[in-house]
Amino acid sequence: MEEGKSRKLGGSLKVPNVQELAKQQLAAVPPRYIRDDIENQSYSSIVILPQVPVIDMKKLLDIDDDSELERLHLACKEWGFFQLVNHGVNSSLMKKVKSEIRAFFDLPMEEKKKFEQEEGDLEGYGQAFVVSEEQKLDWADILYMITLPTHLRKPHLFPKLPASLRDALEQYSTALKELAMKILYVMARALGMKAGDINVLFKQDGTQMLYYFRLMKRKVFKLRKMVLGFRFHIFLMPSLSTLEIF
Numbered sequence: 001m002e003e004g005k006s007r008k009l010g011g012s013l014k015v016p017n018v019q020e021l022a023k024q025q026l027a028a029v030p031p032r033y034i035r036d037d038i039e040n041q042s043y044s045s046i047v048i049l050p051q052v053p054v055i056d057m058k059k060l061l062d063i064d065d066d067s068e069l070e071r072l073h074l075a076c077k078e079w080g081f082f083q084l085v086n087h088g089v090n091s092s093l094m095k096k097v098k099s100e101i102r103a104f105f106d107l108p109m110e111e112k113k114k115f116e117q118e119e120g121d122l123e124g125y126g127q128a129f130v131v132s133e134e135q136k137l138d139w140a141d142i143l144y145m146i147t148l149p150t151h152l153r154k155p156h157l158f159p160k161l162p163a164s165l166r167d168a169l170e171q172y173s174t175a176l177k178e179l180a181m182k183i184l185y186v187m188a189r190a191l192g193m194k195a196g197d198i199n200v201l202f203k204q205d206g207t208q209m210l211y212y213f214r215l216m217k218r219k220v221f222k223l224r225k226m227v228l229g230f231r232f233h234i235f236l237m238p239s240l241s242t243l244e245i246f
Contacts, residue, residue, distance in 0.1 A: 011120040013130040018141050020109060032137050053079055054242070057179075058086040060186045073190040083242040084183075089175045097172050100165040101215045104143065107162075115143060115157055123154055128214070147173040148211035173211050180211075183245065 021030065053075035059068035075082040104112070117124030123145045127137060145157045147169055153159065158166065181198075188198050 008121045008123075010122050012117060012122050012126065012128050013133070014117070015127050015130055015137055017109065017126075018139055019105070032135070033139050035136060053082040055082045055084050055245075056086050057084055057088065057182070061182070069186065069190050072186065076187065076190075082245055084245050085242055087179055087243050089172075089179060089243065093168070093171055093175065097168045100162075100168045104162065104165055104215065105141065112143075114160065117144075123157060143213075143215040145213060146211065147213055148177055169213060173213075177211060179243075 015032075016030075053071065055072050055075060056068055059065065060072060062068070072082070112125050115125040117126040122128055125143045126141070128142055128144050130137065145154065146152045147158060158169070161169070181202075184198050185195050188195060
């Protein structure tokens, strides 16, 4: 098997650290972070879109009722993603992961630089998918890495994380792996496939799913209407224990 140290997902150009920029009390937003497409847009002009589909995992597992299965089929076909409730991932674990992520980004810069992206590699601390000097940037920093399968973990990343964050991500990755397989099985049902077909795909053929985490930290800025913390995404209320499935 290919070791995590030699496997690379592609590179990303190095850019300034957003947390460090925010500390400088800038009078103006650096040009690369100004989004011309939203610079003059008022928040009041944002259109409220139809509600993202919410799927109940508990109902999906009820083999005597296919109504939720039909809703899943439509969500995948028409939206390409959905929010999942009653998914079985412990809410305390989810809160723990969020707390540990915040703690990581609050570490001194010299500590976070130990996880800095290496040349030609997307995994690590920095910003992902930066391919040119003219590219507009998100007003955020990330830590991007594969967590599963374990043999693809980079020795200088996951194993070197603070113990509390590493343990939380270990548990969370395992829980999401189990959930992902359950979702695949119900998707197979929706397509008229047999569960055995999924087993063949992931066992006999040696196919593996990669589980990677993109941990993010955005900084609130007084001129925030001119920047984007993250590109378009779904905002989940902190009080909810839903998961986004794409």
